[in-house]
Amino acid sequence: MEKFVKHTGNALPLRRSNVDTDQIIPAVYLKRITKSGFEDGLFAAWRNDPAFELNQPQYKSATVLVVGPDFGTGSSREHAVWALQNYGFKVILSSRFADIFRGNSQKMGLLTVILPQADIEKIWQEIESKPDTQITVDLGAKTVAYAKTTLTFDIDDYTRWRLMEGLDDIGLTFTKIDQVTRFEEKRLSFKPKTLPIR
Amino acid sequence: MGKTLAEKIWSEHVVAAAAGEPDLLYIDLHLIHEVTSPQAFDGLRLANRKVRRPDLTIATEDHNVPTLDIDKPIADPVSKLQVDTLRKNCAEFGVRLHSLGDVEQGIVHVVGPQLGITQPGMTIVCGDSHTSTHGAFGALAFGIGTSEVEHVLATQTLPLLPPKTMAINVEGTLMAGVTSKDIILAVIAKIGTGGGQGYILEYRGSAIRALSMEARMTICNMSIEAGARAGLIAPDQTTFDYVKGKAHAPTDGDWDAALTYWKTLTTDADAKFDKEVNLNADELAPFVTWGTNPGQGLPLTASVPDPDDYSNAEDRGAAKRALEYMDLKPGTPLKSIKVDTVFLGSCTNGRIEDLRSAASVIKGKKIASSLRLLVVPGSARVRLQAEAEGLDKVFLDAGAEWRSAGCSMCLGMNPDQLKPGERAASTSNRNFEGRQGKGGRTHLVSPLVAAATALKGTLASPADL
Ligand code: SF4
Numbered sequence: 001m002e003k004f005v006k007h008t009g010n011a012l013p014l015r016r017s018n019v020d021t022d023q024i025i026p027a028v029y030l031k032r033i034t035k036s037g038f039e040d041g042l043f044a045a046w047r048n049d050p051a052f053e054l055n056q057p058q059y060k061s062a063t064v065l066v067v068g069p070d071f072g073t074g075s076s077r078e079h080a081v082w083a084l085q086n087y088g089f090k091v092i093l094s095s096r097f098a099d100i101f102r103g104n105s106q107k108m109g110l111l112t113v114i115l116p117q118a119d120i121e122k123i124w125q126e127i128e129s130k131p132d133t134q135i136t137v138d139l140g141a142k143t144v145a146y147a148k149t150t151l152t153f154d155i156d157d158y159t160r161w162r163l164m165e166g167l168d169d170i171g172l173t174f175t176k177i178d179q180v181t182r183f184e185e186k187r188l189s190f191k192p193k194t195l196p197i198r
Numbered sequence: 199m200g201k202t203l204a205e206k207i208w209s210e211h212v213v214a215a216a217a218g219e220p221d222l223l224y225i226d227l228h229l230i231h232e233v234t235s236p237q238a239f240d241g242l243r244l245a246n247r248k249v250r251r252p253d254l255t256i257a258t259e260d261h262n263v264p265t266l267d268i269d270k271p272i273a274d275p276v277s278k279l280q281v282d283t284l285r286k287n288c289a290e291f292g293v294r295l296h297s298l299g300d301v302e303q304g305i306v307h308v309v310g311p312q313l314g315i316t317q318p319g320m321t322i323v324c325g326d327s328h329t330s331t332h333g334a335f336g337a338l339a340f341g342i343g344t345s346e347v348e349h350v351l352a353t354q355t356l357p358l359l360p361p362k363t364m365a366i367n368v369e370g371t372l373m374a375g376v377t378s379k380d381i382i383l384a385v386i387a388k389i390g391t392g393g394g395q396g397y398i399l400e401y402r403g404s405a406i407r408a409l410s411m412e413a414r415m416t417i418c419n420m421s422i423e424a425g426a427r428a429g430l431i432a433p434d435q436t437t438f439d440y441v442k443g444k445a446h447a448p449t450d451g452d453w454d455a456a457l458t459y460w461k462t463l464t465t466d467a468d469a470k471f472d473k474e475v476n477l478n479a480d481e482l483a484p485f486v487t488w489g490t491n492p493g494q495g496l497p498l499t500a501s502v503p504d505p506d507d508y509s510n511a512e513d514r515g516a517a518k519r520a521l522e523y524m525d526l527k528p529g530t531p532l533k534s535i536k537v538d539t540v541f542l543g544s545c546t547n548g549r550i551e552d553l554r555s556a557a558s559v560i561k562g563k564k565i566a567s568s569l570r571l572l573v574v575p576g577s578a579r580v581r582l583q584a585e586a587e588g589l590d591k592v593f594l595d596a597g598a599e600w601r602s603a604g605c606s607m608c609l610g611m612n613p614d615q616l617k618p619g620e621r622a623a624s625t626s627n628r629n630f631e632g633r634q635g636k637g638g639r640t641h642l643v644s645p646l647v648a649a650a651t652a653l654k655g656t657l658a659s660p661a662d663l
Contacts, residue, residue: 028636100343
């Protein structure tokens with residue numbers, strides 16, 4: 001996983017709530033067996049509309065997505081995270097993320113930052129009036145800065161450390177694999193097994 | 199202070215815990231399907247890792263598979279590649295797989311319970327958000343992403359922060375024609391699609407206790423639509439009777455030991471939930487969604503709401519957008535809405551009881567000539583059982599299509615899709631824009647409402663016939 005320490009970039013305002021993962025990447029795009037190339041599927045249905053924010057030239061270079069509450073609800077498809085990353089997004093700002101989506105993004109190094117809806121509204125207004133506004137997200141300092149405003153956000157220390165170090169969860173768990181083995185020795189004997197087939 | 203059921207199961211699976219870190223949780227069962235696993239197996243291969251516990255892992259083909267001509271090669275080359283990749287991966291890593299044509303093939307959440315590998319007190323995960331279905335057995339079951347699939351394959355564990363717990367108390371008695379689908383749609387309409395976020399839901403109360411196992415699965419299935427990763431119901435005699443005798447159920451001495459343990463799996467009387475929500479079952483009616491998220495639902499007797507009646511700006515905007523997409527006008531009685539397709543199936547309502555209840559409404563009648571009714575059993579076994587009971591004939595005689603098992607039109611990854619502008623009454627779980635086919639419009643309903651709607655041509659409950 002790539003380390004995430006600090007990122008500065010343009011932003012895209014998406015004034016929609018309840019953007020589910022079927023909208024982020026529709027099911028027909030899920031048939032690939034790699035983690036790349038999903039950018040064409042990102043918000044596929046909405047991209048047919050020339051007025052859709054992603055199609056507007058002033059937001060072409062955006063790397064920070066600023067969206068309404070309940071982003072990433074629905075299906076657990078991690079393809080939603082890959083599609084956002086493949087397209088070039090590094091950070092998502094919202095007042096509320098769906099649990100599975102947030103977990104998935106943290107595994108892949110896509111930073112999801114929770115800010116109060118009132119602040120999201122102010123950021124929307126700022127980017128809509130000045131689309132070249134740069135937003136800096138500093139994970140070390142836990143701040144989001146744009147124009148003359150600096151906001152702080154919360155993230156648990158463990159996730160922050162993992163993201164900043166770019167650490168892979170599986171590698172971390174393997175450091176405790178002896179504990180897993182000991183746990184397995186004590187598991188209840190009647191718990192079901194899938195093999196042998198009965 | 200006592201513990202809630204979710205907390206009990208959680209603490210019994212903690213392998214390692216440290217302050218400021220997520221708990222490392224042991225996973226008792228890992229279910230796999232073709233869509234969210236290829237990149238995970240690839241990750242194992244790249245890191246030269248094995249599947250730690252193939253004996254706690256099982257795969258089926260469901261999301262992509264056609265429901266017609268299943269004896270022929272899959273026509274869509276991309277779907278075929280994904281299914282072939284699953285077959286190759288399972289063979290290489292020693293994972294049990296139920297392929298198309300196999301009697302145990304079907305939707306992963308129908309297959310687990312029917313094999314008896316879903317049991318009380320377990321931790322169960324799958325790269326699919328409706329894994330919460332298995333919570334109906336008093337198991338802690340939740341959906342995970344592909345990175346987590348790889349993590350479980352490699353270590354049989356997951357690092358997770360303990361969630362909060364919420365009690366959903368449903369007391370009273372359901373009226374005839376009201377089902378568990380209506381309970382959960384009413385719960386979601388009440389707490390919203392984000393209401394359960396960060397929580398494990400425990401469904402409790404006399405109305406829940408009175409439900410069959412399959413009806414309980416329908417409720418737990420849609421916990422995710424309320425924003426909760428998991429939902430569960432304490433196991434009781436109904437649960438034990440359902441598990442007993444299934445292929446992988448414990449036998450002999452193991453059964454007695456299991457039963458003794460399972461009986462401890464209840465929320466302690468002095469336990470405290472972080473939140474409680476109450477619902478009166480006596481007041482519930484058949485429910486239907488009118489919008490594009492599962493929280494946008496109302497009793498079937500209501501009319502399409504007016505977005506301007508919402509005080510909250512977010513809700514108003516969402517309702518406006520939804521009505522535009524759904525091509526509905528405020529004030530239109532829901533019962534006057536005409537549909538083009540009725541879909542009976544999915545992991546929410548594709549089990550044998552669901553097919554039986556729909557068939558009881560349809561028997562001896564014809565579906566409206568203006569629509570098609572697609573009946574897709576949740577698994578090959580459900581299909582066989584239905585055929586043994588003559589249900590296939592009931593549906594076929596009425597003019598419906600009788601298909602092979604899979605996810606089918608629930609998500610339209612296979613050829614079963616809505617056309618742009620088409621309107622469906624669907625027993626599935628998601629009415630998102632384009633979920634059942636690009637431009638398609640979905641109303642979520644129970645199997646009884648689906649059946650009545652198929653006969654009438656407009657949204658209807660059996661009482662309207
Ligand atoms: S039936 Fe629908 S919700 Fe259930 S697993 Fe399949 S696609 Fe997902």
